[in-house]
Amino acid sequence: MKLSVFCGVSVDGFLARHDDRFDFLHTGEQEPHGFTEFLASVDVIVIGRRTFEVVLKLGHLALYGKKPVVVLSSRPLDFSAVKDGTLEQMMGKPAEIVKQLKSRGFQHAYIDGGNTIQRFLAAGRIDRLVITRVPVLIGSGIPLFGPVPRDINLRHVATRCYKGGLVQSEYEIGAAPGNRAHRKGKSALRAKRKQAK
Secondary structure (H helix, E strand, O other): OEEEEEEEEEOOOEEEOOOOOOHHHHOOOOOOOOHHHHHHHOOEEEEEHHHHHHHHHHOOHHHHOOOEEEEEOOOOOOOOOOOOOEEEEEOOOHHHHHHHHHHOOOOEEEEEOHHHHHHHHHOOOOOEEEEEEEOOOOOOOEEOOOOOOOOOOEEEEEEEEOOOOOEEEEEEEOOOHHHHHHHHHHHHHHHHHHHHO
């Protein structure tokens, strides 16, 4: 199963202001930058409780269409106010969430929300990052990235620039080429030892 992040941030790396507003994301001349195509490629959306509440308040839940939306929360959630959409609650560690989703046949998840992105990154569960930087500095807010237990190697896929000032970078997440080669070498050595026996 593949897990992807597709988000917009200020140049200084914030997803939203401390009060959850993200008005600054409209800075500059905006234009389509791949979100519609990305959303069409996923079959489930996974968001945190706080992000869900913001999306619901702004009336943006319809953006997800008929795709299932999984809201992560350890507290009971009330979905009675939501008339359209397929919503459910899950709780647990990222590995447990992925296991549940995979067992139900989902193939590509959109991971959204600051804390949720950070948790899944730290757990080594994100496969792809698409980050669009908006030409503005806001000084403080809710950061995209937080502490990680180890270095996370990124492979640069592409960087795209838009006339309104947006700069979008795409990365795949995984072991650095050198680490992969090192592991391959160790595997080959083990195989030779087995043959010698």
